[in-house]
Amino acid sequence: MIPSTAVITAVVAIVCYLGTLTTASNVANLDNAHQFNTLCKLIRFPEATLTLFASDADAEPDYTDVLQLNMSVATDNWKTQLSVGKKGASTADIAKNFSLTTQEIDQTWKNHWDKWIEAHDAVKDPNKQPDTIKKLHLNKLDAAQHAQASMLIRQAAAAAEELYIEAQALKEQTSKVTPVKAKTTLTQAVYGATATAAAYDNSKAWTAYNNNRGTACDDTKATSAAATLLYLCAKAAADQVDEPCVKTQTASSTWTTGSTNDLTTNFNEILGHCPKIGNFQLTSSILKQITTDIRQAIRIKSGAGYFGAVVTSTCGGTSSDGVCVKYNSYTAEPTSHKGKIKWLDALEDLAIKLDNQEQAISKFNQIAAAIKTARNSAFKTPQIIKAYATPQAFRTFSSKTDTGDSTATKAKQGEDAEKECNKIDKDTDCTANPKCAWNDKAEDPKKKCTLSEEDKKQVEKEER
Numbered sequence: 001m002i003p004s005t006a007v008i009t010a011v012v013a014i015v016c017y018l019g020t021l022t023t024a025s026n027v028a029n030l031d032n033a034h035q036f037n038t039l040c041k042l043i044r045f046p047e048a049t050l051t052l053f054a055s056d057a058d059a060e061p062d063y064t065d066v067l068q069l070n071m072s073v074a075t076d077n078w079k080t081q082l083s084v085g086k087k088g089a090s091t092a093d094i095a096k097n098f099s100l101t102t103q104e105i106d107q108t109w110k111n112h113w114d115k116w117i118e119a120h121d122a123v124k125d126p127n128k129q130p131d132t133i134k135k136l137h138l139n140k141l142d143a144a145q146h147a148q149a150s151m152l153i154r155q156a157a158a159a160a161e162e163l164y165i166e167a168q169a170l171k172e173q174t175s176k177v178t179p180v181k182a183k184t185t186l187t188q189a190v191y192g193a194t195a196t197a198a199a200y201d202n203s204k205a206w207t208a209y210n211n212n213r214g215t216a217c218d219d220t221k222a223t224s225a226a227a228t229l230l231y232l233c234a235k236a237a238a239d240q241v242d243e244p245c246v247k248t249q250t251a252s253s254t255w256t257t258g259s260t261n262d263l264t265t266n267f268n269e270i271l272g273h274c275p276k277i278g279n280f281q282l283t284s285s286i287l288k289q290i291t292t293d294i295r296q297a298i299r300i301k302s303g304a305g306y307f308g309a310v311v312t313s314t315c316g317g318t319s320s321d322g323v324c325v326k327y328n329s330y331t332a333e334p335t336s337h338k339g340k341i342k343w344l345d346a347l348e349d350l351a352i353k354l355d356n357q358e359q360a361i362s363k364f365n366q367i368a369a370a371i372k373t374a375r376n377s378a379f380k381t382p383q384i385i386k387a388y389a390t391p392q393a394f395r396t397f398s399s400k401t402d403t404g405d406s407t408a409t410k411a412k413q414g415e416d417a418e419k420e421c422n423k424i425d426k427d428t429d430c431t432a433n434p435k436c437a438w439n440d441k442a443e444d445p446k447k448k449c450t451l452s453e454e455d456k457k458q459v460e461k462e463e464r
Contacts, residue, residue, distance in 0.1 A: 305330030
């Protein structure tokens with residue numbers, strides 16, 4: 001039976017449709033747009049005026065202040081011993097100075113010795129003390145106030161010393177990665193391991209470049225982000241994808257396999273679609289986002305990784321094979337990734353270092369703030385102490401209210417006055433003395449003349 005025209009037409013339609021499906025599986029325009037957007041951000045970094053998260057905190061002045069204040073209220077014995085001390089003294093010399101054993105000179109002594117000497121020298125002459133200490137008028141504190149202020153200031157100084165040790169341990173970690181070092185890493189990751197400037201150089205962006213795109217587009221030759229950008233976006237001379245990365249992509253130059261020896265023009269045309277960056281603060285989170293996007297965009301196929309759109313197993317730059325970079329032996333297992341994309345490894349390492357540094361800076365800032373709090377607390381102490389009345393047990397009396405006579409002395413004076421009256425044996429002589437009074441009924445005849453009641457009361461009042 002001969003098929004009808006309708007059947008033949010249907011079969012032809014199905015074949016055409018299947019052909020359309022096959023064609024649709026090829027690389028299409030904008031298939032690499034996401035990867036391009038990620039690389040755009042990265043490749044513009046080396047050109048930017050780059051800064052990093054940094055600390056503007058300085059614990060040194062506050063720590064110095066609290067040590068000097070603590071030294072100004074120290075005991076005379078402590079000051080005397082420090083007066084003969086020297087910066088950089090050995091453990092043995094310090095021990096000898098303070099009549100201690102070398103075992104008693106612990107890490108606290110060693111950590112703070114030079115600072116103690118500096119603090120002592122700064123306050124040893126009252127006339128040359130810092131104004132911040134002079135205006136506290138510590139010499140106007142009485143004995144009880146001075147003792148209480150000294151104790152509270154010592155506590156603040158001890159807290160500041162512990163915090164200062166932590167701050168010193170962290171300080172180096174707050175500046176390991178400098179803007180210059182970060183920019184160097186970015187430049188080498190983008191333009192090649194030997195690159196020193198943010199400019200494309202074919203000899204630096206590739207390792208053993210050859211103009212055959214199908215063999216050049218793998219991990220052994222694509223050793224920079226710039227080379228990777230070319231793989232994903234450069235237009236081929238035949239069977240090409242016109243706009244793999246950007247709508248209305250500029251491509252006056254094509255990458256012709258076997259004849260294109262320098263891709264500078266191609267690169268600059270593609271990069272021209274990426275906006276430039278002016279001033280820019282690089283953080284670990286920004287860099288991590290970019291490196292993570294790149295890693296997650298790599299697709300695994302038959303034991304290899306592909307960054308970009310792929311159809312077959314070759315990144316030849318055409319719509320029928322792939323516009324991509326191939327990473328051999330790159331599997332789903334993370335252990336297979338290290339070393340396959342060295343420029344990406346370097347960026348991930350930089351992101352980790354920046355993260356560690358940013359955490360150290362945040363902690364350093366907190367410690368510096370705590371030292372400032374300890375310093376301010378110490379300097380407020382004298383004023384607070386002065387605001388409270390001195391306990392009665394510690395009060396002294398001024399010359400205006402205190403004759404210098406003790407209670408015992410005053411009692412003796414009263415007894416002596418009584419005896420003087422007792423010596424008088426005539427009533428006329430007794431009454432002639434204003435302090436004495438005659439008592440005929442006295443049991444003791446020798447004590448008829450006694451101290452008057454008014455004077456007795458005055459003596460009792462003074463004894464209280």
